[in-house]
Amino acid sequence: MKLDRLMGILTVLLQNDRVTAPYLAEKFEVTRRTIGRDIDALCQAGIPIATHQGTGGGISVAPGFKLDKSILTTGELSGIIAALKGLGSVSEQMQIERTLDKLGANTDAVISLHEPVVIDLASNYKGYLTEKIEILKKAIIDGRLVEFDYHYSKGQSRRRIEPYTALFQWTSWYVFGFCTLRQDWRLFKLNRLWNLTICEEQFALRQLPPEKRNLNSHLSDDIKLVAVFDKSVEFQLIETYGPYCYYETEDGLKAKIGFTNRSFIISWLLGFGDKVKVLEPYDIAEEIKTIAKNILSLYFET
DSSP: OHHHHHHHHHHHHHHSSOBOHHHHHHHHTSOHHHHHHHHHHHHHTTOOEEEEOSTTOEEEEOTTOOOOGGGSOHHHHHHHHHHHHHHHTTSOHHHHHHHHHHHTOOHHHHTOTTOSOOOOOOOTTHHHHHHHHHHHHHHHHHTEEEEEEEEETTEEEEEEEEEEEEEEETTEEEEEEEETTTTEEEEEEGGGEEEEEEEEEEOOOOOOOGGGSOGGGGGOOOEEEEEEEOGGGHHHHHHHHOTTSEEEOSSSEEEEEEESOHHHHHHHHHTTGGGEEEEESHHHHHHHHHHHHHHHHHHSOO
């Protein structure tokens, strides 16, 4: 466990110009004293780590340091390179190249078409996405609040949060933090988040409650959908929910699916056109019927 944490700390230091001991302690869920011992262990291993006191201080790796790749197996190095390439899809390319140089990796080989694993974490909004992630990284490291406009089903609101982490999960990028408006921990999807700015106001890291540490709990699927799908759309069911979400009947593929967001599940169902019939919940079926009638009226107006 300690070796994993040491490698994790080293990775963080290589990815950032400077970080604080409290930040590392929070990230790895240990005390600042433990982080101090870990830093000493890295120094004893020959890694040139410098500590800086005072305002703007922190922990950093000496410029020009390269990690001897001989301590890594080929598989481990390949995994690191694949992960760095994934980060490169949403980060400044020069920063990734500098990190690869520290690993002693040949950057030409990294972009080879023969690379067994390719990770692209970007989207159609890559330019905006990269900028947002960089802003959030800076805010998290500096311990500053951020403000942004957030668009959701009920409209738009201006939010201010204490950012805790930026993460890629459920096929999208999110920022997780403490919302000062709701006075609770919240997830915000980056594609819905605009006009992001860093505030002058700083914050002290809050203790994250144990029940909030499982991010899946923020998108629970307590509401159940029961629907019958046409056999021709089986691949779409498998793509979204896997091969075990349904079973075959005489009427088609009967699926039982949990969902969180009502508007999302309705939009998803409408994408199947006449290839699905909702059985439960009743109100979802009724809303789809109403939407279908409204669509029909658009094309047959008198």
